[in-house]
Amino acid sequence: MSLRLVIMGPQGSGKGTQASLLADRLGVPTISTGDLFRSHMSAGDDLGQLARGYTARGELVPDDVTNAMVRRRLDHPDVADGFILDGYPRNAAQVAELDRILADHGARLDAVIELTADRDELMARMTRRAELEGREDDTADAIARRLDIYAERTAPLTAAYADRGLLITVDGTGEIEEIAERVAVAVTGVRQ
Numbered sequence: 001m002s003l004r005l006v007i008m009g010p011q012g013s014g015k016g017t018q019a020s021l022l023a024d025r026l027g028v029p030t031i032s033t034g035d036l037f038r039s040h041m042s043a044g045d046d047l048g049q050l051a052r053g054y055t056a057r058g059e060l061v062p063d064d065v066t067n068a069m070v071r072r073r074l075d076h077p078d079v080a081d082g083f084i085l086d087g088y089p090r091n092a093a094q095v096a097e098l099d100r101i102l103a104d105h106g107a108r109l110d111a112v113i114e115l116t117a118d119r120d121e122l123m124a125r126m127t128r129r130a131e132l133e134g135r136e137d138d139t140a141d142a143i144a145r146r147l148d149i150y151a152e153r154t155a156p157l158t159a160a161y162a163d164r165g166l167l168i169t170v171d172g173t174g175e176i177e178e179i180a181e182r183v184a185v186a187v188t189g190v191r192q
Contacts, residue, residue: 002082003028003190004107006089006098008158009115010150011143012125013172014179018115019086021180022187029078033087036069037061047072067097074101082110091153095160111190112161113183115172122147 003026009015016032023030037055040048047069051061070088073079089095102108117125123143130138161167168186172179 002080003110003187004082004102005110005187005190006085006112006161007115008112008154009172010117010122010147010154012122012129012147013115013117014125014176015115015172016086017176018113018172018179018183019084021176022183023084025180025184026082026084026187028082028084030084030086031070031073031079031088033066033069033090036066036073040069063091063093063097067094067101070098071101074105089157092156092160095157109166111168111187112158112166113186114158114167114169115179115183116169117172119147121173 007015007019019030041052050065054061089098126143170182
């Protein structure tokens with residue numbers, strides 16, 4: 001059975017780690033928008049050049065470029081047995097575009113997994129990561145602002161997916177292995 005999943009969560013929730021672990025368990029690719037941006041920019045193709053222009057100016061890559069990258073990636077044969085999207089969709093317009101892309105493939109999303117964690121826990125994780133990686137720009141204020149932006153922009157998406165019966169909320173606190181087991185159990189319910 002193929003599974004088409006989205007994993008969401010604020011910075012520090014461990015969604016990248018959990019997406020990778022789950023992808024290995026399911027034998028499907030993880031599709032991260034960050035990886036897509038880097039891949040296209042490295043290839044120097046049309047979308048990569050567009051993305052590079054925006055990022056060079058310190059701007060976000062616009063939806064039309066991001067959507068086109070996701071559409072191209074979902075055209076690859078390795079996603080026929082499923083995938084996990086990490087970092088996409090990020091807004092209502094991207095949700096609508098993902099619906100169109102999947103409909104064009106005669107498919108639909110099976111579930112959206114949202115990793116949750118207490119704000120203080122997320123702040124502590126991000127602060128530790130900033131110290132370990134020497135990220136001077138990851139100040140407490142900057143981290144708090146990114147968490148606020150995530151909450152503002154993502155709440156409507158999680159609500160929309162909950163209305164569709166697709167949202168599964170998973171507690172993202174604890175050890176990596178504990179969280180991975182919770183995610184696996186949640187996905188087992190989707191597979192039945």
